[in-house]
Amino acid sequence: GQNIDQPTEMTATEGAIVQINCTYQTSGFNGLFWYQQHAGEAPTFLSYNVLDGLEEKGRFSSFLSRSKGYSYLLLKELQMKDSASYLCAVREGDYKLSFGAGTTVTVRA
Amino acid sequence: IAGITQAPTSQILAAGRRMTLRCTQDMRHNAMYWYRQDLGLGLRLIHYSNTAGTTGKGEVPDGYSVSRANTDDFPLTLASAVPSQTSVYFCASSDDTGGADTQYFGPGTRLTVL
Numbered sequence: 001g002q003n004i005d006q007p008t009e010m011t012a013t014e015g016a017i018v019q020i021n022c023t024y025q026t027s028g029f030n031g032l033f034w035y036q037q038h039a040g041e042a043p044t045f046l047s048y049n050v051l052d053g054l055e056e057k058g059r060f061s062s063f064l065s066r067s068k069g070y071s072y073l074l075l076k077e078l079q080m081k082d083s084a085s086y087l088c089a090v091r092e093g094d095y096k097l098s099f100g101a102g103t104t105v106t107v108r109a
Numbered sequence: 110i111a112g113i114t115q116a117p118t119s120q121i122l123a124a125g126r127r128m129t130l131r132c133t134q135d136m137r138h139n140a141m142y143w144y145r146q147d148l149g150l151g152l153r154l155i156h157y158s159n160t161a162g163t164t165g166k167g168e169v170p171d172g173y174s175v176s177r178a179n180t181d182d183f184p185l186t187l188a189s190a191v192p193s194q195t196s197v198y199f200c201a202s203s204d205d206t207g208g209a210d211t212q213y214f215g216p217g218t219r220l221t222v223l
Contacts, residue, residue, distance in 0.1 A: 033211075094159075101150060
């Protein structure tokens with residue numbers, strides 16, 4: 001099994017930057033995923049990291065350090081529509097994912 | 110159909126009743142998954158199938174069964190529902206090829222067991 005930790009809630013102002021941290025413990029790391037989930041909707045894929053470093057995709061970036069068991073998701077130029085839960089998920093060995101409990105981000109005007 | 114569909118959207122069920130949640134995908138993905146999502150616990154894997162004809166147990170399989178007769182369909186059955194199975198259930202699928210093997214999720218089924 002895996003232990004995946006991320007903060008429960010974060011609040012930020014429109015136009016600002018927010019960083020959501022995720023730490024994990026695993027014996028057979030095979031990739032880390034970030035998903036976005038709006039209230040009452042299904043999770044949707046945001047990013048994937050398997051090697052150390054930063055992956056940038058528009059306003060969203062994701063970083064991975066395998067030696068530290070650490071990742072973060074960076075949301076820049078926050079918009080009201082970014083208010084959602086952000087789920088960190090780790091793949092260990094085969095193709096199954098283990099999810100963290102999620103971080104609810106609230107963007108204020 | 111485009112993507113993954115689930116039925117029903119929501120259901121209220123009496124304890125002890127049998128219930129099957131349906132999931133269908135049209136992306137010809139090999140792998141399919143069932144999760145439950147509970148407040149504060151995140152998504153937890155119930156059962157999965159890497160390919161048609163095979164299934165496996167996830168983190169919380171007790172009280173649930175699945176079958177995978179073909180590539181497209183992956184029904185989840187609660188043989189005798191209990192109140193602790195009140196949850197939102199998501200079906201997902203992926204190409205099961207490793208790498209950036211993204212899982213695509215259905216819209217979910219909100220199940221209440223009384």
